[in-house]
Amino acid sequence: MAKLKSDRLELISSSATHIRIELKTPDLLAEKLNATVSPAWPSGEYDRDAMEFFLSCFEKGGDAVQGWYGWYAINTDSDTGKRALVGSGGYFGPPDSNGTVEIGYSVLPEWQRQGYASEIVSILVSHAFTFDKVGKVIAHTSSKNKASTKVLTSCGFVNTGLGADKVHLRFEIANNTNS
Secondary structure, three states: OOEEEOOOEEEEEOOHHHHHHHHHOHHHHHHHHOOEOOOOOOOOOOOHHHHHHHHHHHHHHHHHHOOOOEEEEEEEOOOOOOEEEEEEEEEOOOOOOOOEEEEEEEEOHHHOOOOHHHHHHHHHHHHHOOOOOOOEEEEEEOOOOHHHHHHHHHOOOEEEEEOOOOOOEEEEEEOHHHO
């Protein structure tokens, strides 16, 4: 199980096992992550359909796709040592033939407005750019989602207009070390 860390968060790479637990016995996810999981989980657009999609990606891709999908974001309280799931983020798969990966992220309501979304995005972007084949990271959000727009721009993303669906805004950040 891969892990990424920042000052406040530990990101744990999801797996087919994690997703099966979420789909069949979600109460066991807390045990698997060694963290408290809010009754509000899952949050945002990470719903049953998304879980089933990611599970099928893991089943088709095997070990080669580990780390290219979901990551659970865990905060550890510095005073008590208690761990809590604050949200998630991840990629929509390995880089495409142009070296582009797309990210998504979500923070549980009780953890919002504390900088966790920006921290998740920063970790994911930094991690993606450790791979030579990744030249660009993209993200999409609704023009009505001002909080998400703020997160992306504060993390260095540039709004490039409407995405392919002609509904969501597309944001990009380039890996300037590969230029």
